[in-house]
Amino acid sequence: MPARDATRFGEPCWADLVTSDPDGAREFYGRLFGWSAVRSDLAGSEYVTFRRGDADVAGMAVQMPGSQTPDAWSIYLAVEDVDATTEAARSAGGQVLSAPLTIGSMGRMSILMDPSGAPVGLWQPLDFAGFGLIGEAGTPVWHELNTLDYRAAVAFYETVFGWKPVVLSDTDEFRYSTIGAEGAMVAGIFDASAHLPVGVPSHWQLYLGVRDVRSAADLVTQLGGTVLHEPWESEFGTFARVSDRTGAMFVLGSVDQATDQSAAT
CATH class of the missing domain: 3.10.180.10 (2,3-Dihydroxybiphenyl 1,2-Dioxygenase, domain 1)
Structure with missing residues (x-):
């Protein structure tokens, strides 16, 4: 597939890893996929973007101290209005795990759990649309x-x-x-x-x-x-x-x- 140059709402647009070992994850994924790791420029943020060449392909966040949640990858679906979609999800039987939150100028996000028990993120893009490249090795x-x-x-x-x-x-x-x-x-x-x-x-x-x-x-x-x-x-x-x-x-x-x-x- 070519570089991803459009956001199709309702479809996966991003994935990130929550890990208790960020240094180990940088080495593991860097050696496995050739990814580089770029630290977020948001003040106080430890978020990292993984890149393949110049393309953003995934993200990484650090587990909160004392968290009992297993390290895992999360998927985000692109939406036009994260607040409206979060409410629609609640009305359709989903649970809101994390209320809508603005991430600098990048976009707005929330985390849901669908009625079958699967967590999934929502992403309303502003400056950041998500994957820069898909469908190739390392993406x-x-x-x-x-x-x-x-x-x-x-x-x-x-x-x-x-x-x-x-x-x-x-x-x-x-x-x-x-x-x-x-x-x-x-x-x-x-x-x-x-x-x-x-x-x-x-x-x-x-x-x-x-x-x-x-x-x-x-x-x-x-x-x-x-x-x-x-x-x-x-x-x-x-x-x-x-x-x-x-x-x-x-x-x-x-x-x-x-x-x-x-x-x-």
Whole structure:
């Protein structure tokens, strides 16, 4: 895909990592994806933007002292009006985890939990639109909601964000829909009710592109991360589910094959 030069409202526009080990994360992701880390110029902020070349590809924030929340990647959906969308989400059965907040001149954000229990961020762009590059090695290539309540999740995102999901499969063995403009799907909804381990809640999952998934998975281990699901092949490419040094999970996805749809387990 080319550099991302437009914000399509309702679709993923940013991802950031909340970590308890920012120095370790800089090294891990820098060596794995070739990312550089640029500190925010907002006064008092420890936020970091990861870049591939000159393009912004992800962010990183530091866990608050005493936080009991596991380190994790978060996905943000672009919206025209974060306040109105937050209220619409509340009315549609979502919970507001973090009320709308202005981030300097960059934009406004809030954090929700959808009715199936998956947290998701909202981003109203002002000076900062989000991803500068997608669909290539070292950049986001897919975003996926793994949900324990597929029907409720689909209805929520249709109502709040105007999604028009395209059904990829609708069987008890594999139930999956995709969203995005025609010919440019960017995210999926996976019925994970029969697949997630007991105790694992609904969640959004980030896919990051690499040229060689097996080599990248080996490098994850060398860098102190963990391979959670060994590389597997599908009609959509090669994938491996991994975590970084502190347990933040993401998926490696090949960019030498089609990556506009995922292959959920």
